[in-house]
Amino acid sequence: MAKKVVATLKTSTGKSFAKVIRMVRSPKTNAYMFQEEIVPSDEVQEYLKKKN
Numbered sequence: 001m002a003k004k005v006v007a008t009l010k011t012s013t014g015k016s017f018a019k020v021i022r023m024v025r026s027p028k029t030n031a032y033m034f035q036e037e038i039v040p041s042d043e044v045q046e047y048l049k050k051k052n
Helices: 041-049
Strands: 002-010 017-026 032-039
Touching: 017 041, 032 041
Parallel strands: none
Antiparallel strands: 002 017, 017 032
């Protein structure tokens, strides 16, 4: 399950960004950890759909 946190990150070009936090399973310990990444707002859905 992933949750989306929208941050107020703007550049001078006017493109808005979102901070996406995804819960992934560690291959070594098999425990869950959180992976954070800042992506453009229009690419959030594609980022959440892809598998890591």
